[in-house]
Amino acid sequence: MFPLRTLLFFVLSCSVQRALGGEIINGKEVPPKSLQYMVSVQNNGKHFCGGFLIRKDIVLTAAHCDIKTKTNVTVVLGTNDLRKIDERTMRYNVKKCKHADYKEPLNGSDIMMLKLSRPSKIKPIKLPIKLPNKKIKKNTTCLVAGWGKIKSQGPKVSKLYEVDVATIDRRKCQLEWAKVKKTLPANIICAGGYKTKKGACQGDSGGPLVCNKMAVGIVSFNLDNNCDYPNVPNVYTDIIKFLPWINYPKRKCNID
Structure with a gap:
């Protein structure tokens, strides 16, 4: 049997992971055309994480969004309504840069950069x-x-x-x-x-x-x-x- 402390840590860790x-x-x-720096991180065209534009071609998001089962990852930028996406101008392919110290959110360093396939015309957040x-x-x-x-x-x-x-x-x-x-x-x-x-x-x-x-x-x-x-x-x-x-x-x- 697991020691009580080990079992408690396991249960709580799983609870937090489910709550990410x-x-x-x-x-x-949010009113239309507000918070335009907001980014929808998507897998096969479906939203699964958020993010935000910090430079014309760089998005910040959480490192735990780098899920192995998410293979066809793109981002959508420039709309508050995910039902209204111009695929040609709003969707970007990305390269991922996850912080090297990241293991799980409870250990910190839960941060990742996404390099856009082309610069955006949207103003980044400071x-x-x-x-x-x-x-x-x-x-x-x-x-x-x-x-x-x-x-x-x-x-x-x-x-x-x-x-x-x-x-x-x-x-x-x-x-x-x-x-x-x-x-x-x-x-x-x-x-x-x-x-x-x-x-x-x-x-x-x-x-x-x-x-x-x-x-x-x-x-x-x-x-x-x-x-x-x-x-x-x-x-x-x-x-x-x-x-x-x-x-x-x-x-x-x-x-x-």
């Missing part, structure tokens, strides 16, 4: 320019957006939704996750899901956490496939921690 993603809970539909040792202040009101379910266990949607969430103190976030016997990695931001009925959940991993009109985080995970908030905080990859890797991809990836 970011459907928008208690949000609102990234922070602060040094990697800087932090986003707690209780900062931010925005998270994505395609996916708009309620727990509900159907997915074709239109882009957004919701405002507040960042949560890192130490408070860790204390809440410690109640379910999990230790969070250092390179994350917590926002939403805790003391609120708003947040991200399944369906749109890789979407951005936008604070002060900058993408500061990437939707990474929540707990136990449960979007009936409040519960423990949602977890995002902290982009500030990865600025050197983002700015100098040639050191790690062959995507140019």
Whole structure:
């Protein structure tokens, strides 16, 4: 038999893995032509992850979106409604660059770049320019957006939704996750899901956490496939921690 600690870790790890993603809970539909930097990452023409344009030919998303069963991966850029896609102008082939330290979301480094097959004419979202040792202040009101379910266990949607969430103190976030016997990695931001009925959940991993009109985080995970908030905080990859890797991809990836 497994030791109790080993069994508990296995159960909780599986719970978090099932909960990867970011459907928008208690949000609102994004107006047409808004948040144009948002990207739908697709397999065989079907949405499975979110992402966002950071340079004319580079998209950021979550590393756990690099699923081996997803073979024909493309991205769609320039529409809020996935039923309205101009295949000639909105769909791009990609090259993937996953962070070398990534193993699973619970270990951090849940970040990946996608190199577009051609430059986009859409304006990218800005990234922070602060040094990697800087932090986003707690209780900062931010925005998270994505395609996916708009309620727990509900159907997915074709239109882009957004919701405002507040960042949560890192130490408070860790204390809440410690109640379910999990230790969070250092390179994350917590926002939403805790003391609120708003947040991200399944369906749109890789979407951005936008604070002060900058993408500061990437939707990474929540707990136990449960979007009936409040519960423990949602977890995002902290982009500030990865600025050197983002700015100098040639050191790690062959995507140019």
